[in-house]
Amino acid sequence: MFRILSIPLLFLALLPNLSAEDAAKNVLLICVDDLRPELKCFGVDYIHSPNIDQLAKNGRAFHRHYVQAPTCGASRYTLLTGQYGGAGNNAIFDRAKKLLSKPETVSPSMPAWFRQHGYTTVSVGKVSHHPGGRGGPDWNDDDQPEMPNSWDRHLLPAGEWQHPRGWMHGLAHGEIRRNAKEMDVFQAEEGPDSIYPDGISIETALEQIDQLTKEAKSFFLAVGILRPHLPFGAPKQYLTHYSDATFPEIPHPSRPNGKTTWHGSGEFMKYNRWGQDPNSDADFALAVRQHYAACVSYADAQVGKLIQKLNQSGTADETVIVLWGDHGWHLGEHAVWGKHTLFEESLRSPLIISYKDMPHPGASTKAIVESIDLFPTLCDLTGIEMPNDVDGVTLRPWLTSPEKDGHPAISYFRxxxxxxxxxxxxxxxxxxxxxxxxxxxxxxxxxxxxxxxxxxxxxxxxxxxxxxxx
Missing domain, CATH: 3.30.1120.10 (Arylsulfatase, C-terminal domain)
Incomplete structure (x- = not known):
């Protein structure tokens, strides 16, 4: 791999933290798995995403936000530490081992930093790499925390899916992935949101908003929404949005020539595809895109529940809301169905930040920014001191003036x-x-x-x- 160096925090010298009167009190961080900018507010007209669209209307959508790595664990490492490094899915666990053996060499994570500054920190769902934030064979071993000293509560109700590992790759009614070849790559069963994994974890997140409000302390609540992660399963009502929708042609659908980071879509191809290949079967490719879109709409509905509960709790005006996609996802571009490349489709993901009295609400920005910028940004917007060893910069200049130019975005993989x-x-x-x-x-x-x-x-x-x- 490579040696990590900090970049100069150019903007921090020019922008003092907000005063206590102007700063927000709480943070709601919504992490959505495998979400490319497949949203109406990002220009994809055929997508039904009213709740995220409203969030963008009230806040700032960053149309050129890039993650540091096109895989879940490494991307979430940079989000949660504010530092470059960790190119694989075990990055956060590797950090935990180092924290136990050489704690003086490991900087506090973002939730740990907020916790040290008096916040109650809670995670629900998939926020770090493992849903619920634990290791072990079924990802539920309390003795193997993925992020030691970070969360007051890290929760994952597994329900019918038995344990976090089952929840992570679950389909309707508790179906757990064992042999992926025997699990359908997409599915749309009749029923309420709770027949798929996100439905039950969001109920826990709503309960946490109520509890955090009663505790009357500042809170940092991170909620991980699983869909549209594979397999593409969502209640059938969300698929109906796309039965008559017109999808555009896939741009650049051919496998690239020469040395690239192209791959054979192994994660996608190992599922049961009924003998079909989306690279050679246009009807099947369309079906895949429709089911991915259904999962986006399902995720959007969960975002709507969170924001509605926040409004009902009376804490919305005191809360910074961040919606962040952990990386993009190819839907046939470059003949790839998945992530794990260093092309635009894998590295560009949605980022939206919203808070009360934001200047120019609803104006999007085309400034290039990075996931590592979120740690210093949330410190800035809540008025707590910024750590001096993060690699990102506060995004407040673009929250104030969306027309400003951005900065180069760095990513890496393998x-x-x-x-x-x-x-x-x-x-x-x-x-x-x-x-x-x-x-x-x-x-x-x-x-x-x-x-x-x-x-x-x-x-x-x-x-x-x-x-x-x-």
Missing amino acids: NARTVRTDDYRLIAHSSGESELYDENSEAGETQNIANQHPEAVERLNRILDDRLGR
């Missing part, structure tokens, strides 16, 4: 790393090979122009070296 700017994406492989794409051309990330623009490759590699080390 043996490659990438930087995204307004004009280019550079993907640098450990082998020394490079991919350079003109993000303003119709070809997008299909035409490698690295040989034609060596000066751009050199300049962008310097950004990677400055931010991540050699």
Whole structure:
């Protein structure tokens, strides 16, 4: 892997924390699994996402937000620590082991930092990599916390799915993934939201809002929504939104040539697909996209329940609400059905921040920002001191003035790393090979122009070296 260096916090020197009078009191962080910007408020007209759309109308949607890694554990590591590093799904557990053996070398996580500053910190659902935040064979061992010293309560009601591992890959009525080949890749059963895993975890989250309100302390509540993670299962009512919807053609649907981070969609392909391949069967590809969209609408309904409960509790005006997608997901672009690439589809995800009296509510921004920016941002907006070792910057400049330019976004996975700017994406492989794409051309990330623009490759590699080390 690579050595991690902190970047200068340029904006922090210019922007003091908000005063106690202006700062929000609470944080509601909503983490949605495998959610690409497949939302109406992000320009996807055929998607039914009224609750998230309303959140964007009241706040700021970041249309060019990029995660640090196209996999759940590593992406959530950067969100929850504010630091680059940890490229695999075990990143948070690896941090926990280091915290136990050499605690002086590990900085506090975001929830730990808020806890140290008097907050009650609660997680419900999948916030870190394992739903409920524990290890063990079934992910429910209290002696193996994924994030030690971080949560006052870390909760996952498994219900019919028996344990967090079963909940994580569950389909309707308690069906647990054992052999993925025997589990359908998508499903839409009749019934209420509670027949799928998110339905019961959201009920626990609503109970926590009531409890936190009664406790009358500042709270940091993180809620992880599982869908649209595979397998694509949601109540049938959400699929009906798409029975007559017109889906556009998949852009750039061919497998790329040359050295890339393309893969064979192994996570998707191991499920029961009834012998069909979406790369060669247009009808099946459409069905996959419809069921993914149904899961997005199901997730949107859960977001609506959270915000409604927050309003009913009387704490909404004192709460910063953040909706964050842990990474994107290919729906056939580059002949990929999944994440785990360093293309745009894997790395770009929705980010929305909303709070009372935000300047220019509803105005979106095209500024490039990163997930590591959320830790300092939430410190800034709640008026608590910022740690001096985070790698991100506060997003308050763009919350105040959405037209401002952003900053390069860094991502990495396995043996490659990438930087995204307004004009280019550079993907640098450990082998020394490079991919350079003109993000303003119709070809997008299909035409490698690295040989034609060596000066751009050199300049962008310097950004990677400055931010991540050699």
